[in-house]
Amino acid sequence: MWVSSNKLLSSRKYVKHVSFIRLYAVSALAHLNFALSNPIEELQTIDTHEKNLVTNHFVEKDKVKVVETLKYLRKDPVLAFSFFNQLKENGFCLDPHAYAAIVRILCYWGWDRKLDSLLLELIRKERDLDFKIMNLFEALAEGFESECSNILVRVSDALVKVYVTVGMFDEAIDVLFQTKCRGFVPHILSCNFLLNQLIERGKIDVAVNIYRQMKAFGLSPNDYTYTIAIKAFCRKGSLDEAVDVFREMEECRVTPNAFAYTTYIEGLCLHGRSDLGFEVLQAWITAKIPIDLFAFTVVIRGFCNEMKMKEAENILHDMEKQGFAPDVYMYGALISRFCMVGNLFKALALHDEMVSKGIKTNCVIVSSILLGLSHMGMASEVANQFKEFKEMGIFLDKACYNVVMDALCKLGKVEEAVALLVEMKGKQMVPDIINYTTLIGGYCLKGKVFDAWNLFEEMKKNGHKPDVITYNVLAGGLSRNGLAQEALNLLNDMETQGVKPNTVTHNMIIEGLCIAGKVDDAETFFDNLEEKCLESYSGMVSGYCEADHTKEAFDLF
Known part of the structure; x- marks a missing residue:
């Protein structure tokens, strides 16, 4: 039963600042003609407990009025979203129509992040809901036809993105098929996101199948879609089919972007055809096709992986004659490979050449050089070279520190190695399990097993x-x-x-x-x-x- 207005006024103090939930209750009760002579004055005296009682009675009495009230609050999204959250916090069982109402508000105001968050919440607790997420589409479809299609597209796009983000690819694909069945087409950007993530997760065949069915969905691929398809076929080793995609682009009058060309060249190099990749690169340069500088890096890496070091080095020097400037990644690929094969003289020469051209080295290249020296048994040179790099002001990461720690331990200079651990901590670098293991091994080699044990305990104490x-x-x-x-x-x-x-x-x-x-x-x-x-x-x-x-x-x- 409702508590009388006089009793409420006599038993509660006046509250100056009204919360969002109270404002909602005022609007809702006024809108629904509840039997209060003056809702605003009377509800200003209701405490939190009784607010919840009023709201509880309201919701349980007629859930439809929740939807009506949310529609009424459409022009006040902050208030609507705040009360919607209050309903959830109070444990109310909201149906698809309530969710559809708040989704319409979020779409109307362009609150995309809140929409993503809401859908993610639905996905995570779908098993505990009384409805399936797909029922949300049915509820949304009951709106005005003029805005219905736009909202359905936006929600399907958001749902695909959220499903993919949490790794639920089958569900994301189902959304695409559902949109087709409901007579509207998702945005091409959502499909591109799905395709790209499928490839990155190794689900290449699935990505290829979806690409082939996209036209059946009524979608027109853009240049990025075609580039993703080229990447998929190259990853599969289906290089002829990748060429077919270029032909299809030409037929559809879609101009390939630089990344599409680089992706195809990378596919050739990944499958041991770096020579052909270089030929294609040269042909496209001659044809004045816009080429990304990364294409040269791809070919250089390809030749390095095939142990064709002379060819890789020739590309590095010849590209300058064609007006292209080598960068740190091209030099890095060559230096790392020369270090791996034990040609440290060549690696250091290339490093000096790179630095002389004003190209700043990095910790990846430095660690390659240090590792190369270590593998050659040149522990003293590792320590000396590390000192030189440090004096040059180069940022040295944990991998670099670990190589020199290992070298110092082999030289019997364990205390110097441990000093580097302290130095790392001073630079706000958190030592990892590899750093600790190297030093534990160093102490053991020196017969200082108790020091090794203490370091072992320190490692565990630090959460490793x-x-x-x-x-x-x-x-x-x-x-x-x-x-x-x-x-x-x-x-x-x-x-x-x-x-x-x-x-x-x-x-x-x-x-x-x-x-x-x-x-x-x-x-x-x-x-x-x-x-x-x-x-x-x-x-x-x-x-x-x-x-x-x-x-x-x-x-x-």
């Missing part, structure tokens, strides 16, 4: 969960330094933390114990292994050899 590599390094260090029981305890800790020991773990312990002279402990550990494989036997044979037990090694072999 040790992986199997970290455990292996520490287990090997404990074993080599005669701490057999501690190594076995660490093995138990691994299993407790859900990290499964592998054959490397077992071999590190076996060989470590043998190096420490505890052959009997190594034999016991080996005999107690539940499953022995070739690597397990190899580890024990190697351990025997390390301990000069050659007869036992031969017998086990």
Whole structure:
């Protein structure tokens, strides 16, 4: 029953500032002719509890009036959206028509982000709803015909985008088919977004099938759509079909963009046809077709991957004669590959050439050079080169620091390596598990297992969960330094933390114990292994050899 107006006025204090929900209640009650002589004055005296009672009674009595009220508040979107949220917070079960009403308001005012947020919320709790999301389209279709089509398109576009963002591709595709069945066409940009994300997630065949059906949807592909299709066919290795897309563009009088040409060249290079990719690039340059500079980078990388270093280097120098300036990415591709093949002289020469042209180096190139030196066993040179790069003011990332830490550890300069860890922290760089593992290994090599253990504990304290590599390094260090029981305890800790020991773990312990002279402990550990494989036997044979037990090694072999 309604509480009388006089009783409300006598039992509640006057409230000066009226909340959005109260304003809604005033508008709603006035609109629906509730039996209050003066709704504004009387509701200004109602507290939060009684506001909810009034609203609760209103909603439960007639849900249709929720929709009518939202329509009434269309020109006040802040008020409408605020009250809509209040209804949800109070646990009211809103139907598709209520959602359709607020969606119309969001579309009318162009509140796209709030629309996306609302649809995402619906997707996440669809199982708990009394209706399916597709019912929302039916409710929206009951509006004015003039605005209905536009709203349906906007909602379908937003729904496709949200579904794709959360990885629900099947549902996103269903929306496309639903729009076709309902007689309207989604925006081409939504389809492009769906196609591109499908390709990036490896669902290339699905993307190709949708592309082929787009005309059946009544959609006209634009230049970006065609570019995405070229990318899909190139990823599949269907290079002839990619060429067919160019022909289709010509027939439809759509001019390919620079990215389309680069995408096709990249497809050729990815499939071992860098020579053809370069020929196509030269032909298009001759034909005055606008080419993105990245096309040169693609071809250079292609030749580098095919180990055709001379051809890659020739492109770098010849392109300048054609009026194109090489950039850091082209030099970076060449320098990295020369480092990988051990030609450090050439890599450093190219780096000097690049810097002399005013092209600033970066941490990716620096880490390639440092790694190349490390792989060549030039630990001292790694440390020296790192110092030079640092003095040049180049930003050095965690990967660069890790290479030099490893080099210093190999040189027995563990404390200097640890000092770099402190330096990283001073530069607001958070050390990762790789940095910690490198230093743990360095301490173990120096026999400072307790320092290694302390660093291991620090790593865990800082939120880094040790992986199997970290455990292996520490287990090997404990074993080599005669701490057999501690190594076995660490093995138990691994299993407790859900990290499964592998054959490397077992071999590190076996060989470590043998190096420490505890052959009997190594034999016991080996005999107690539940499953022995070739690597397990190899580890024990190697351990025997390390301990000069050659007869036992031969017998086990």
